[in-house]
Amino acid sequence: MDAYDEEEDGLELFSTGLGDLYYKSNEEDPYIIKNDDDVSIVEELEDGDPNMFVHHEVPLSDFPLCTAWMDFNRQDGEQKGNFIAVGTMDPTIEIWNLDVVDEVEPHYVLGGVSKKKKKVKGKKGKTYKKGSHRSSVLGLAWNTVVRNALASASADKTVKVWDLSAGKCLVTLQHHDDKVQSVAWRSPEVLLSGSFDRTIAMTDMKDSGQCCHKWPxxxxxxxxxxxxxxxxxxxxxxxxxxxxxxxxxxxSSNSNPxxxxxxxxxxxxxxxxxxxxxxxxxxxxxxxxxxxxxxxxxxxxxxxxxxxxxxxxxxxxxxxxxxxxxxxxxxxxxxxxxxxxxxxxxxxxxxxxxxxxxxxxxxxxxxxxx
The missing domain is CATH 2.130.10.10 (YVTN repeat-like/Quinoprotein amine dehydrogenase)
Incomplete structure (x- = not known):
C-alpha cells in the first residue's frame, strides 16, 4: 500500500473499425443488443418527432456504472471532439469516440489491470497499472474549463483526478472512509465528492488536494x-x-458549519x-x-x-x-x-x-x- 499513490511527478494541472459483417439472422449476430449485455447505447432524438432510434452501440468490457461526456481530444487538445468516459465494475475508465461507428475497443483507457502480471510465491492477486483505481468506478466528472481534467470516484474509497492529455493519474484523494459514489466540479479548481461514509467533501485542487472541508x-x-x-x-x-x-x-463559517x-x-x-x-x-x-x-x-x-x-x-x-x-x-x-x-x-x-x-x-x- 506504500506505493498506492505512485503518480507521475512534475505534472501540473491546476497552476478501429469493425467493417461490414453479414449474418443470416439476428440470433447469429453477436452485436445485437441483449438485456444483459455490457453495452452503452447512443440514442438520437429526431428533432420535432417524438421517436428515438439507436444511432450506434458500444460494446463494453464490463457492466457500466457511470458516464461523463467530454469534448477533449487527446490527439489535438485544441480541436474539440465527441467523447464519453465510461466507468464500469472494473477499475478501468474507458474513453470512447462517439463519432466513430462500430469501434471494437476504446479510444484509450485510464487505469485498470496491467497485462504484465508479477508472480509472487504463495500469493494470488491482480497487478494494477500505475495510478489505477482498485475497484469499481462509481462516478465521473469532466472539468469543462480545464478540459484535460477528469475526476473519478470509486468503491476503493478514493477520488482521482486524471490528466487526459497524458492518460495518467495526477492525484489521489483519500478523504473518505467508504465507497465514493459521486463527484462534481464546483469550479475549475474545487472538487466535491459524496460518499457512503455519509459525508460530502470539498477539495481545493490548487494545493494538490490537501485542503478539505466536510459536511455530514x-x-x-x-x-x-x-x-x-x-x-x-x-x-x-x-x-x-x-x-x-x-x-x-x-x-469558512464558524456559525452553524x-x-x-x-x-x-x-x-x-x-x-x-x-x-x-x-x-x-x-x-x-x-x-x-x-x-x-x-x-x-x-x-x-x-x-x-x-x-x-x-x-x-x-x-x-x-x-x-x-x-x-x-x-x-x-x-x-x-x-x-x-x-x-x-x-x-x-x-x-x-x-x-x-x-x-x-x-x-x-x-x-x-x-x-x-
Missing part, C-alpha cells in the same frame, strides 16, 4: 450536483429518500439521481428507486413539487436534462429502457418556468424495440 449528511450519498445558477450552492440526494442543499461558504440550506423528503426510497435544468434557475429533477421522477421548484430555498411522473421504467437510475434542449429530461431505469420527457408539456411547469417559450409535444415514447 444523514444517509449514504447517491448523487451530487452543483447548482449552475448559484456559484455557492450544491445539492445532494441520499439513500433514505432525502435531498439536501448546502452553501459552500459555510466551509455544515448545516443544510434545506432538507427535502423527496421520495419514499433512495433518490438515485438528480439534475438541474441548465438554463432555468431553481428547476430540479429527481429520480428514485420508488419508480418516480419528480420536478421541483427550489425558489427561496423552499422546495415544492411542480409535477411527477411514473415513466414505467422500473426503478429510476438516472435523470438528466438536455443541454441543447433544456426542458427535455432523459430518464433511465431498471427495465433497460429510456424515456425522454418534455417537461414543458406539463401545465404546471409551463406556467412556472416556461413563460415566453414555445410548447413542444410531450416526448414520452420508449425507443423502438424488436
Amino acid at each position: 449528511v444523514e444517509a449514504d450519498v447517491e448523487s451530487l450536483v452543483c447548482d449552475p445558477h448559484n456559484e455557492h450552492s450544491f445539492v445532494v440526494s441520499l439513500e433514505n429518500g432525502m435531498v439536501q442543499a448546502f452553501d459552500i461558504r459555510t466551509a 455544515g448545516q443544510p440550506i434545506f432538507t427535502l423528503h423527496a421520495h419514499e426510497k433512495a433518490v438515485s439521481s438528480i439534475s438541474f435544468a441548465p438554463s432555468t434557475p431553481n428547476f430540479l429533477a429527481t429520480g428514485s428507486t420508488d419508480k418516480m421522477v419528480k420536478l421541483w421548484d427550489l425558489s427561496n430555498n423552499q422546495p415544492s413539487c411542480v409535477s411527477s411522473l411514473n415513466p414505467k421504467l422500473g426503478a429510476i437510475f438516472s435523470v438528466s436534462f438536455s443541454i441543447d434542449n433544456p426542458f427535455l429530461l432523459a430518464c433511465g431505469g431498471s427495465k433497460g429502457k429510456l424515456k425522454v420527457w418534455n417537461t414543458l408539456s406539463e401545465p404546471a411547469v409551463a406556467n412556472k418556468f416556461g413563460k415566453g417559450r414555445q410548447n413542444a409535444p410531450a416526448l414520452r415514447n420508449d425507443p423502438p424495440t424488436e
Whole structure:
C-alpha cells in the first residue's frame, strides 16, 4: 500500500473499425443488443418527432456504472471532439469516440489491470497499472474549463483526478472512509465528492488536494450536483429518500458549519439521481428507486413539487436534462429502457418556468424495440 499513490511527478494541472459483417439472422449476430449485455447505447432524438432510434452501440468490457461526456481530444487538445468516459465494475475508465461507428475497443483507457502480471510465491492477486483505481468506478466528472481534467470516484474509497492529455493519474484523494459514489466540479479548481461514509467533501485542487472541508449528511450519498445558477450552492440526494442543499461558504463559517440550506423528503426510497435544468434557475429533477421522477421548484430555498411522473421504467437510475434542449429530461431505469420527457408539456411547469417559450409535444415514447 506504500506505493498506492505512485503518480507521475512534475505534472501540473491546476497552476478501429469493425467493417461490414453479414449474418443470416439476428440470433447469429453477436452485436445485437441483449438485456444483459455490457453495452452503452447512443440514442438520437429526431428533432420535432417524438421517436428515438439507436444511432450506434458500444460494446463494453464490463457492466457500466457511470458516464461523463467530454469534448477533449487527446490527439489535438485544441480541436474539440465527441467523447464519453465510461466507468464500469472494473477499475478501468474507458474513453470512447462517439463519432466513430462500430469501434471494437476504446479510444484509450485510464487505469485498470496491467497485462504484465508479477508472480509472487504463495500469493494470488491482480497487478494494477500505475495510478489505477482498485475497484469499481462509481462516478465521473469532466472539468469543462480545464478540459484535460477528469475526476473519478470509486468503491476503493478514493477520488482521482486524471490528466487526459497524458492518460495518467495526477492525484489521489483519500478523504473518505467508504465507497465514493459521486463527484462534481464546483469550479475549475474545487472538487466535491459524496460518499457512503455519509459525508460530502470539498477539495481545493490548487494545493494538490490537501485542503478539505466536510459536511455530514444523514444517509449514504447517491448523487451530487452543483447548482449552475448559484456559484455557492450544491445539492445532494441520499439513500433514505432525502435531498439536501448546502452553501459552500459555510466551509469558512464558524456559525452553524455544515448545516443544510434545506432538507427535502423527496421520495419514499433512495433518490438515485438528480439534475438541474441548465438554463432555468431553481428547476430540479429527481429520480428514485420508488419508480418516480419528480420536478421541483427550489425558489427561496423552499422546495415544492411542480409535477411527477411514473415513466414505467422500473426503478429510476438516472435523470438528466438536455443541454441543447433544456426542458427535455432523459430518464433511465431498471427495465433497460429510456424515456425522454418534455417537461414543458406539463401545465404546471409551463406556467412556472416556461413563460415566453414555445410548447413542444410531450416526448414520452420508449425507443423502438424488436
